Amino acid sequence: MELPEYYLTNCEWEILGKYKQDILNQINEQPFQLVDLGAGDAKKTKLLLEHFYQNEAPFSYVPIDINRDVLEELEDSLNKELPGLETTPVLAEYFDALKWINETQKQKKLVLFLGSNIGNFSKKAAASFLLQMHDSLNNGDLLLIGIDLKKDPYRIIHAYSDSKGVTAAFNINLLRRINTELGGDLDLDKWTHFANYNPVNGAVKSYLISCESQDVQINSLNKTFHFEAFEAIHTEYSYKYSLNEISTMAVQCGFEEVKVYMDKKSDFSDSLWRVVK
Secondary structure, three states: OOOOOOOOHHHHHHHHHHHHHHHHOOOOOOOEEEEEEEOOOHHHHHHHHHHHHHOOOEEEEEEEEEEEEHHHHHHHHHHHOOOOEEEEEEEEEEEHHHHHHHHHHHOOOEEEEEEEEEEEOOHHHHHHHHHHHHHHOOOOOEEEEEEEEEEOHHHHHHOOOOOOHHHHHHHHHHHHHHHHHHHHHOOHEEEEEEEEEOOOOOOEEEEEEOOEEEEEOOOOOOOOEEEEEEEEEEEEEEEEOOHHHHHHHHHOOEEEEEEEEEOOOOOEEEEEEEEEE
């Protein structure tokens, strides 16, 4: 994420830093919950948290993650950095957490779904996910969603196949984990990373390619898999959108598009949507 080719993180950092007050203005000074889906270490979210806290906004923070250790570390850091901030970590999958929040809390919500995570869904699956999100929220709630934009195809390719080979090592690590956690016998030197981009549908697809004909034993499954030379394992989607596609998706999934925030190069967007019921 810190590679110069991987523009997405810095773009969203720029957006949140520049528009944090405008985002706060959309709440209209109502008490609200800031609900952070897949919070992690909340590095980018803290740009908003610190600004809202310093401006004495009437809010509480609800980070959601499936990793208990991450949530505990985040809560500890916020207790030190933003003392007095009401924080309610929720250890759960997205919709289980949203259901619990809606059943127990009636305040207005600003939900964060940052980092272009929606791009990891196919477009059909993304629409299904957002429809479920709409059903889980109340009329008037807000969703701030990070979405990577279509742009020069070569810049996109370089972001997912960087010159230092960090992305390749990240993907190859999937095979290493199969070896250590599932008792596999994969020879990592016999695999290579490959990514391509389709500018028509906006899809980046990443693959692991078998460099030769080989058999792979997975002890936990008590099964052997055969791979032909140059046979591929599809590991990742990352879809890019045009601004028109984002607006259309918002309406189709039951949201009103309030604002579209972009970085200065128009590489990335954080779109603010309002739930309409």
